[in-house]
Amino acid sequence: MADDADDSRERAEKGRQRMAFNELVATIMYEINAAHGQGLCETTCKLSKSDLDFADALIETLQNKGYEATLNDQRLHLAWELSEEAVNEANARERFNDFYRSVTYSIRDASDSGENSTTISVADSDEEFVDRIIEILEERDYQVAYEPQKGRLAVEWPQE
Structure with missing residues (x-):
């Protein structure tokens, strides 16, 4: 029974972390879209200390989407190429x-x-x-x- 409760808590925690990560990615994408809409090809976002737990996965996700992503302290620098349009x-x-x-x-x-x-x-x-x-x-x-x-x-x- 204790194993079931531990397993349930672990799944709930993983779910919370997945939601937090997805919210972080959505926030970063919003920042990218806002900068892109202004004709910019880069932006910098400050990550909270709790967001730093996701830094590696976040950078990998953004790079897989075609963005250049680098982290320096708590600052996530993002760059991309603008289309001619x-x-x-x-x-x-x-x-x-x-x-x-x-x-x-x-x-x-x-x-x-x-x-x-x-x-x-x-x-x-x-x-x-x-x-x-x-x-x-x-x-x-x-x-x-x-x-x-x-x-x-x-x-x-x-x-x-």
Whole structure:
């Protein structure tokens, strides 16, 4: 009877460890996906002391999934190769953010000068983002007109 109880406790403990390991792998994969979504090809995760019990199995699992995984103290460094598509998406996202910032800075500078309108030059490389910028500005009750032949975006907002 005591053997059955010991066996049962041992199976329960192994089950808990398996669940903890699976949760750790899921957390690491979430971190990898978040970094990948930002166009990054590496990330570092700090493991808890209890997670270190799984270090060898974790590294093996991640390497089997195609990731480069190294552990230094409690820091798990992960690296991977980005596909050309992922690189292109990250570059496009960065270009959009740069264009959006330039638009908002132009609006802020004009507003700070007491104006309620501005005209922004649109580079050929930014034309693909104009529709999204217009959508964002119109959601904020700005009046927007785009003149593609002149490469200009005219923006007007209510006087405060």
